[in-house]
Amino acid sequence: MGAAHAQAAPPDQALVEQGRKLAVAADCAACHTTPKGGAAFAGGYPIASPLGTIYASNITPSRAGGIGDYTLADFQRALRQGVRKDGAQLYPAMPYTSYTQLSDADTQALYAYFMHGVTAVDQKAPETELPFPFNLRLSMAAWNSMFLKDERFVPDASKSAEVNRGAYLAGALAHCSACHTPRNALMAEQLGKSFLAGGSVGPWFAPNITSDATSGIGGWTEAELVQYLKSGRVDGKAQAAGPMAEAIEHSLQHLPDEDLKAIAVYLKQTPAVNDGEARPRFAHGEASKAEIDMRGLTNDADAGWRVFSGSCAQCHQVGGGGNGVYPSLFHNTALGADRPDNLIATILQGVDRTVDGKAHFMPAFGDTASYADRLSDQQIADLSNYLLSYHGNAAVKVSASDVQTLRAGGKPPLLAMIRPAILPGGVVVLLLLIVLVVRRSRRAR
Ligand code: HEC
Numbered sequence: 001m002g003a004a005h006a007q008a009a010p011p012d013q014a015l016v017e018q019g020r021k022l023a024v025a026a027d028c029a030a031c032h033t034t035p036k037g038g039a040a041f042a043g044g045y046p047i048a049s050p051l052g053t054i055y056a057s058n059i060t061p062s063r064a065g066g067i068g069d070y071t072l073a074d075f076q077r078a079l080r081q082g083v084r085k086d087g088a089q090l091y092p093a094m095p096y097t098s099y100t101q102l103s104d105a106d107t108q109a110l111y112a113y114f115m116h117g118v119t120a121v122d123q124k125a126p127e128t129e130l131p132f133p134f135n136l137r138l139s140m141a142a143w144n145s146m147f148l149k150d151e152r153f154v155p156d157a158s159k160s161a162e163v164n165r166g167a168y169l170a171g172a173l174a175h176c177s178a179c180h181t182p183r184n185a186l187m188a189e190q191l192g193k194s195f196l197a198g199g200s201v202g203p204w205f206a207p208n209i210t211s212d213a214t215s216g217i218g219g220w221t222e223a224e225l226v227q228y229l230k231s232g233r234v235d236g237k238a239q240a241a242g243p244m245a246e247a248i249e250h251s252l253q254h255l256p257d258e259d260l261k262a263i264a265v266y267l268k269q270t271p272a273v274n275d276g277e278a279r280p281r282f283a284h285g286e287a288s289k290a291e292i293d294m295r296g297l298t299n300d301a302d303a304g305w306r307v308f309s310g311s312c313a314q315c316h317q318v319g320g321g322g323n324g325v326y327p328s329l330f331h332n333t334a335l336g337a338d339r340p341d342n343l344i345a346t347i348l349q350g351v352d353r354t355v356d357g358k359a360h361f362m363p364a365f366g367d368t369a370s371y372a373d374r375l376s377d378q379q380i381a382d383l384s385n386y387l388l389s390y391h392g393n394a395a396v397k398v399s400a401s402d403v404q405t406l407r408a409g410g411k412p413p414l415l416a417m418i419r420p421a422i423l424p425g426g427v428v429v430l431l432l433l434i435v436l437v438v439r440r441s442r443r444a445r
């Protein structure tokens with residue numbers, strides 16, 4: 001172990017181990033460890049935000065590069081209020097709006113782990129430089145005054161201990177809502193009525209996971225939810241790719257079964273949000289006999305079927321029903337949703353999820369360099385329309401420009417799109433917001 005925080009008392013090993021488990025449940029490594037070989041928690045992972053690249057900090061106990069000089073109080077303030085030791089505001093790419101709910105005991109255990117269980121790395125992470133006005137970290141104070149509910153988790157006495165455990169795990173630690181709750185024009189989670197009702201994560205869409213029977217996960221059994229969170233795959237329902245695969249790979253698969261069950265029990269009783277779909281997204285489509293109908297046709301064959309036959313059928317089988325190893329494309333949420341994002345994102349980025357030491361891999365057909373079978377926007381649109389009409393939600397249609405948008409990383413939020421327009425006005429808005437904050441804190445006194 002490297003030079004740890006200069007503290008006189010020897011570390012309490014049980015507390016350090018408890019902190020390690022919490023860091024896994026909170027998935028601190030998702031952002032603070034760069035994938036493929038970066039030193040644990042040494043930071044530097046570039047998070048592409050619509051406003052520019054935000055680099056995760058080095059949070060090893062190095063005094064030179066990391067958080068070695070953080071006291072417990074500094075650490076708690078970073079996790080719960082989004083404020084750095086030097087007093088500067090953190091950007092909400094660090095999910096402090098979720099971690100704010102963490103208990104004192106859990107922040108103490110996390111602190112013990114980061115000070116005594118992590119190897120110090122002296123190299124500093126690159127500086128984040130966002131364009132004006134977002135480079136003014138103080139603007140985040142205004143944002144926090146509107147969107148940060150600086151409160152610890154309070155158990156709901158009317159609910160069971162298991163539901164409360166699940167709510168704490170999902171809310172304070174695993175920050176499901178950071179992806180599954182839609183964001184407003186200022187990129188804050190729309191808590192309240194839209195809580196867990198589905199949100200975009202780059203080109204992916206984290207679906208509605210409220211208890212609603214058609215729009216949410218009401219039609220999943222608790223056992224299926226546990227299996228999904230543990231393995232990323234439930235035949236006849238869904239497979240996890242993209243950011244959900246990462247959450248499972250780094251964090252959720254390592255949680256004890258009773259914790260995953262608590263999350264499932266909690267999800268099943270969240271307030272239902274219905275988006276008006278006729279059927280659950282896992283209940284669309286059937287096997288196709290297009291292969292038999294179209295084989296041998298050269299000019300008249302459906303363009304999408306041709307791509308399917310050439311690029312997909314060898315794994316997902318000619319009728320699309322899979323074969324046990326490769327999943328079925330009907331009764332699959334990526335194709336039955338009322339938006340095609342996850343189907344297109346899967347084709348572009350593939351699946352790469354290692355669970356319990358075993359890799360689940362589908363090639364990325366949007367890859368520019370490495371895969372010879374790269375598909376164009378038009379080919380992916382044709383393929384998607386073919387798949388949706390036979391195996392999924394036939395009402396959804398995909399155009400080449402839809403694919404182009406997702407290939408470029410998804411639709412930027414309003415804030416990023418209007419940024420050039422608000423440049424002069426933005427300062428005014430910012431000043432107004434700062435006045436608001438000052439007012440608030442005055443009143444609080
Ligand atoms: C979704 C990504 C993400 C996750 C998950 C995450 N962080 Fe962060 N964290 C960041 C980013 C990005 C920054 C830097 C933000 C900035 O520069 O404004 C940061 C900054 C920090 C800082 C401030 C360090 C400094 O002085 O610059 C601390 C402390 C921290 N994180 C601790 C944690 C801990 C502990 C966990 C797990 C409980 C965690 N983070 C999980 C993204 C994340």
Ligand code: HEC
Nearest residue numbers: 174175176179204205206238239240241243244247333342
């Ligand atoms: C980093 C973003 C992110 C986090 C954090 C996250 N999810 Fe997801 N989740 C997604 C995305 C994206 C998908 C779609 C994945 C796909 O189709 O391959 C998804 C899919 C799911 C699904 C499958 C839904 C369906 O109909 O296919 C469930 C269930 C789910 N997530 C539950 C959770 C729970 C519970 C948590 C917290 C413990 C969580 N997720 C945390 C992004 C996230």
Ligand code: HEC
Nearest residue numbers: 233239240241311312315326334343346351360361362365
């Ligand atoms: C080399 C085999 C292989 C090929 C070729 C292949 N896939 Fe897959 N596909 C997989 C595997 C493996 C999974 C994930 C299985 C798991 O999660 O356990 C998957 C999953 C999927 C999913 C569900 C992903 C999600 O996030 O919900 C879709 C949709 C899909 N494939 C579509 C396609 C399409 C369309 C093509 C052709 C462009 C294709 N696949 C080509 C192996 C393949």
